[in-house]
Amino acid sequence: MTTRRDITERNDRALLQAARDVLAEDGAHASVAAVAARAGVGIGSLYRRYRTKEELFQRLSLMSLDHWNEAAEQGLADPDPWAGLATFVRRCVEFGQGTLAPIAGAIEVTREMSDKARHGDELLDELVRRAREAGALRADVTTVDISLLIEQLGRFPAADQLRKQGRDDLLPGAAEARRRLIAIALDGLRAGHAPLPGSPPDNELFTGRWSNP
Numbered sequence: 001m002t003t004r005r006d007i008t009e010r011n012d013r014a015l016l017q018a019a020r021d022v023l024a025e026d027g028a029h030a031s032v033a034a035v036a037a038r039a040g041v042g043i044g045s046l047y048r049r050y051r052t053k054e055e056l057f058q059r060l061s062l063m064s065l066d067h068w069n070e071a072a073e074q075g076l077a078d079p080d081p082w083a084g085l086a087t088f089v090r091r092c093v094e095f096g097q098g099t100l101a102p103i104a105g106a107i108e109v110t111r112e113m114s115d116k117a118r119h120g121d122e123l124l125d126e127l128v129r130r131a132r133e134a135g136a137l138r139a140d141v142t143t144v145d146i147s148l149l150i151e152q153l154g155r156f157p158a159a160d161q162l163r164k165q166g167r168d169d170l171l172p173g174a175a176e177a178r179r180r181l182i183a184i185a186l187d188g189l190r191a192g193h194a195p196l197p198g199s200p201p202d203n204e205l206f207t208g209r210w211s212n213p
Helices: 004-029 032-039 043-049 053-077 081-095 097-103 111-133 143-154 157-165 168-189 203-210
Strands: none
Touching: 004 032, 004 043, 004 053, 004 097, 004 157, 032 043, 032 053, 053 081, 053 097, 053 111, 081 097, 081 111, 081 143, 081 168, 097 143, 111 143, 143 168, 143 203, 157 168
């Protein structure tokens, strides 16, 4: 028997997934109306759950941070340092971590968001340290490099465009192409390649965007 709580939780999951999808397509201009329509719920239902668009996006950010941290902890549980780092990157990219980048600086960063992000940084630091000490990760790759790489690969415009066009027949091929790109990127992180150009990116490049000007 389906209860009211079941319906509420199902609608909430649909809203959060819809918000992720709309953000991926429309960026910071994503509207509450578009999110509600994508989720198949009335806009009144959305506002009963989230009082403002900012509150919805803050919840979405927490969900993304939780996934990042869980993926990192899974990676650290792997006794193979390279496999652990690769698993982390792959899980984050496939989750679509980069889809939240457009709202950086547009919402207030709550204490809970800040705490989870700080813990995520610590976990990634450890993943990178293990892989580097094992000689598996190229020495000139930093945690910021990996964070930016995940952000770039987490957004896959080809698949977004195909979904907009209703070309569901091509989506399996797009998913396969994305897996190939992830494999290419991971190979580029391995030790033994020519030095990277320029200086390593500063952490401010990745995190500074989330501070309201």
